[in-house]
Amino acid sequence: MAVLRRVLTRLMVGVGVLWGAATLTFLAVYLIPGDTALLILGGPDARPTPETLAQVRADYLLDQPFLVQYGSYLGNLLQGDLGQSYRLRLPVSEAIGQQIGATAALAAAAVVVALPLTFAVAILSAQRASWIRSIVSGIEVVFAATPTFIIGFALLIVFSFTLRWFPIGGNQGPAALVLPALTLALAIFGTLSQVLRNELEDVLEQPFILTARSRGMRDLPVRIRHALRHAAIPVMTMSGFVVAALLGGSVVVETLFSRQGIGSLTLASVYNKDLPVIIGIVLLSAAVYVVVNLVIDLLYTLIDPKVVTA
């Protein structure tokens, strides 16, 4: 019951966040200088006649007052209508829908690599001899601090150009997914693993760890069965960072590996000032955040019995 109420509250908050994101992007577009009707018609190079411009203004309600425009924008959003892409001449939802699969596959592959890697490295290296920790932590810092495109280049040079194990780009088949996913995964691992190890080292100092050892539990089981759950709670709050790394990283990685996806769609839309698509992507990102945070929130209640009544 308490969990259900919690979910409902969180959902309401999530809707509020989405409305805020929609409003902010609308405001930003509204305030951007330049003639939207001209953009719709393909920019100044298209040399539209004044009649065509007026026609477009009327069609897109651009001659109406702010509140009317905002109201019709929200009304369309509620019906799932994100508008038409200026560039692709497609509904925005369709433009995004065509690309989302590739990016989702990339993000999922990156998470599938990053999380096990993070957990394994952090669990095995926490509270070990200082030289082990120095080496592992050094590698993590390199991955956390190096820009994604450099990691990607390095992987390309080693595994595509030199070893020729993987294709240099494209969307064809699982082999093409390996290097882009690894690039994203390493950046996430670098940061997450350091946080998780610090948490684990704090937890391993706690008296209940000593109690577990005093029962005859061996080191690795103690780490996995007792310490990990405690350490995972603060790390879960980093999920926002992970989502940001995946979304932001996909722009870089998809460009670098010439992959299709939301990242390259974003880049192309920004180049062409394709505002409806940009708005759509912003709303999509906001929705992803809301959903991820909701899921994490529910995970808290599963992991930590003290959260339920909160």
Next chain:
Amino acid sequence: MSSTALNAPTTALAPHTPVVELEGLSVGFGRGAHRREVVHDLGLSIRPGECLALVGESGSGKSITARTLVGLTGPGAHVRSRTQRFNGQDASAWSERRWARVRGREAGFILQDALSSLDSLRTVGDEVGEVLRLHGDLDRAARRARVVELLASVGVPDPEIRAGQYPHQLSGGLRQRALIASAIAADPGFLIADEPTTALDATIAAQVLRLLGGLKGGSTAMLVVSHDLAVVADLADRVAVMRDGEIVEEGAVQAVLQDPRHPYTQGLLAAIPSRSSRGRRLTVQDRAEPDVASPRPSGEVTGPPAPPALAVEALSKTFAGPGGSRRTAVDGVSFTLAKGTTLGIVGESGSGKSTVARIALGVEAPDAGTVHVRGRTWAEHRAARDLAARRSVQMIYQDPLQSFDPRKTVRQVIGQAVAAAGTPRTARAARVLDLLDLVGLPADRARSRPLELSGGQRQRVAIARALAAEPEVIICDEPVSALDITVQARILDLLTDLQERFGLSYLFISHDLGVIQHVSREVLVLKDGVVLEHGPVAEVFDHPAHEYTRTLINAIPDLPAVRKDLLSP
């Protein structure tokens, strides 16, 4: 390595083979020039059915020694010994894997503060059942049944329900019992209890001690680690007193308590506050002036009665509970605190004593009732913007660390209080040094930060900060509960000295009846927010009117009649 081989009975040993045997144990931490040895050339042995107590202050090495007995000294420790035997086998070179088979099955470990010693994310039943899962061949259902049996055997009511609950849903006493259940689950022949009652209220502590006493019989060997001689007096057969990593005195409990040979043991015994210690110093190091010569004005006030330092009338306070309910924290509490005296408030966790303290301090408003300070209520003082009244009541806490900004030095912490007291800027530095001197801290400590200080030093800083305002009343909320017995003795002596010197009045809150009897002239017994008893210490403790007070008094661990002959001048 079948499980039957693992469960081979250990009773095949000759009855006199010690369960644990140590000779020439040294434990050090750090490497090279930074190596610090915390245990030096220590030897001990415990026979089946015997209980040895290891007594000493924090840092004496007693906990490290106890952990070493089961191979849990910790990462980075350097352990050397001439002999280390467990159940007659040479254990000096046992691997972690070998120790893991012994722990839980042949040796149970009970730590203090069961809240942090139980995994807060797992149910109590899972925690207790873990030992069975690791060492037995019971299936899940049989384990669950055994866990319920175990919880029932250590006196946990409704064990089926409790097994499914989390540690934070249990009271401190029940948690400690659950922790004991987990230690004895595999029926080990050796039990270590490290400060098993330190975090508990007196009556709960007495129950846990009784429970441990019941486990002792038969062939089970036990090691009890404590800083408090009184705790071990009933439980242990032999006692070893540790100081700075060495055992300074060892013998049968009665012999050591009644006829302590080592000056350190004598000091430990003298430091125990009690009714009979009233009016004498708890620390034995002699001062220039003989304290005995000037008997303390222990309450016989002559002349017209002075107005009380603090008068509390019919206080009531409720708080919002879960689900819109109201919880009564304080219900109709009245008392007066006479000038220059100490009023002790006794009560267990949740009795409302801290709420009374906060209302008396004027930081919490009562729902009904009044607190008079300097002849006016807090509300009237606030209306009159009377800061002098505000300053005249100060407070010190159990854990001063939480009331200090960790980045500020002692000089800054006290300096702030000095400035707030209205001391002119030019006089402040000198005043800080005066205050440090008053509380017995060397002037060079002014540069230290709270984390660099010991518990006793921090409490001295807290007292200095309270004194900065030149208060009339100091509310002491469990000021010595977190301290070792000898440090506690020094702080209590300091508080008494300051009271005599400045005519301070103390509202002294403690769950330790020994401390209360030592410091107080009058005592107030609180339970569930209601005053059960109120009167002079002798009256309340000799003729308790309430069953609850009798329970409290019975919970005071008895020390044999050692003090009189030990402490006669």
